[in-house]
Amino acid sequence: MSMKKIAVLTSGGDAPGMNAAVRAVVRTALYRGMKVVGVLNGYNGLFDGDVVEMGPRAVSDIIQRGGTVLGTARSDKFRTPEGVKEAAENCKKMGIDGIVVIGGDGSFRGARDLSLNGIPCIGIPATIDNDITSTDYTIGFDTATNTACELADKLRDTSQSHCRCSIIEVMGRHAGHLALQVGTAVGATSIIVPEVEYDFKRDIVDRVMYAKNNGKQHYLIIVAENTCDVNEMAKKLQEETGINTRATVLGHVQRGGSPTVCDRVMATKFGFAAVELLKDGIGNRVVASKNGEIVNYDIYEALNMQKSVDADDLYIAHRISI
Ligand code: ATP
Numbered sequence: 547m548s549m550k551k552i553a554v555l556t557s558g559g560d561a562p563g564m565n566a567a568v569r570a571v572v573r574t575a576l577y578r579g580m581k582v583v584g585v586l587n588g589y590n591g592l593f594d595g596d597v598v599e600m601g602p603r604a605v606s607d608i609i610q611r612g613g614t615v616l617g618t619a620r621s622d623k624f625r626t627p628e629g630v631k632e633a634a635e636n637c638k639k640m641g642i643d644g645i646v647v648i649g650g651d652g653s654f655r656g657a658r659d660l661s662l663n664g665i666p667c668i669g670i671p672a673t674i675d676n677d678i679t680s681t682d683y684t685i686g687f688d689t690a691t692n693t694a695c696e697l698a699d700k701l702r703d704t705s706q707s708h709c710r711c712s713i714i715e716v717m718g719r720h721a722g723h724l725a726l727q728v729g730t731a732v733g734a735t736s737i738i739v740p741e742v743e744y745d746f747k748r749d750i751v752d753r754v755m756y757a758k759n760n761g762k763q764h765y766l767i768i769v770a771e772n773t774c775d776v777n778e779m780a781k782k783l784q785e786e787t788g789i790n791t792r793a794t795v796l797g798h799v800q801r802g803g804s805p806t807v808c809d810r811v812m813a814t815k816f817g818f819a820a821v822e823l824l825k826d827g828i829g830n831r832v833v834a835s836k837n838g839e840i841v842n843y844d845i846y847e848a849l850n851m852q853k854s855v856d857a858d859d860l861y862i863a864h865r866i867s868i
Pocket of ligand 1: 559621625672719
């Protein structure tokens with residue numbers, strides 16, 4: 547079946563580069579002779595009929611903007627079978643033949659449910675956490691790691707001046723990709739990720755003391771969120787080492803900002819690939835990046851794939867930061 551009208555929406559946590567993906571989807575659809583509408587506020591817009599027609603100029607001047615111009619949301623109603631049915635019915639009423647869903651794993655589950663209810667969907671991976679198992683890369687990761695790195699560098703300046711230790715909590719949801727990348731980039735004395743069990747004495751106290759005995763006078767420790775209480779950790783580390791230690795939680799600032807070149811380019815490639823599938827009536831798939839290639843997978847298979855932080859990369863970062 548060839549599609550006449552498709553929709554694009556952003557769902558779940560926002561990520562820098564989502565706009566570049568929306569732009570790519572809209573422009574590719576128009577190039578392929580399809581109509582395209584933007585659904586506002588994630589899946590919620592399908593219930594409220596909150597859709598806007600997107601012409602080529604509707605996506606002008608957004609490639610460089612963080613956040614998402616379509617808005618995003620977490621829709622509880624859409625999680626129910628009745629909600630999905632209602633959304634599918636509404637799509638049919640609005641003449642929407644297929645949807646590109648830009649978001650994370652949760653959003654892909656919704657895309658699968660909608661596909662099974664007769665509206666073919668294609669997922670585009672976008673989250674700053676890079677925790678989508680089917681792809682090496684997710685839109686937003688590069689921007690977020692650069693933001694966190696820049697902020698950690700600023701903390702380094704003051705830690706260095708005061709001979710302090712700075713414990714920095716970065717985002718990542720339940721994955722350590724962001725922490726590992728940032729920790730490596732800032733030369734952290736210790737990087738704590740949820741995938742690798744850590745021992746406070748061995749992995750933090752001993753490492754800091756070893757570095758201190760090597761003449762080091764300031765220390766950065768990067769901790770992924772949801773692994774421990776960084777304020778408690780700072781207190782304990784100061785007690786054990788006598789080194790003045792402060793904790794900083796970077797928080798949602800990591801989600802913002804203009805997307806990097808990497809995120810804009812990946813978003814453009816993913817957006818194009820998604821529409822190329824959808825235009826031929828192919829749905830229930832996600833696009834992904836594997837070993838530098840853009841590929842696509844069945845959503846069910848994609849959701850059941852495994853991915854972890856690279857233990858070798860963590861080993862290297864730790865060996866070098868003594
Ligand atoms: P991120 O991880 O970046 O926050 P995400 O897409 O994983 O992104 P979620 O909040 O998990 O974020 O999911 C976004 C939306 O997708 C939910 O609010 C809900 O509407 C829909 N969704 C999530 N899980 C399911 C599911 N099992 N079935 C149907 N819809 C779902």
